[in-house]
């Protein structure tokens with residue numbers, strides 16, 4: 001059983017923002033900021049790594065379209081578009097989704113911070129490792 005499949009099938013109610021044949025967007029129950037929206041495929045994929053290219057491309061297109069609409073119409077100067085992949089990265093619902101989190105100020109509910117560690121990484125080796 002998957003809670004987002006239930007939402008996609010209308011078994012669990014949601015505040016729907018957008019819908020087409022492939023995907024659905026609805027308000028996150030726990031609004032990090034006003035207008036926090038989730039974009040999901042109607043078909044179940046556990047995460048972005050499991051999802052096919054065509055569906056990912058469609059999700060990206062709809063996410064961009066909605067991010068523009070949300071920031072314009074809710075007067076947000078910017079937004080964060082987030083995807084958490086697997087538990088280690090904070091994924092709690094195992095049905096792929098993008099978060100659109102409109103941003104209103106530095107103290108608006110989302111703390112997103114990069115903290116680079118300063119280990120002397122061998123950058124050339126990293127590129128080689130990534131490409132196998």
Ligand code: 5GP
Nearest residue numbers: 003014026027028029030084090091092093
């Ligand atoms: P994740 O941590 O997996 O990236 O994000 C899952 C999100 O789904 C969370 O922000 C959580 O608030 C939201 N969520 C969980 N259950 C429900 C639900 O039943 N309805 C809605 N609208 N959002 C949910």
Ligand code: ZN
Nearest residue numbers: 002005044095
């Ligand atoms: Zn699902």
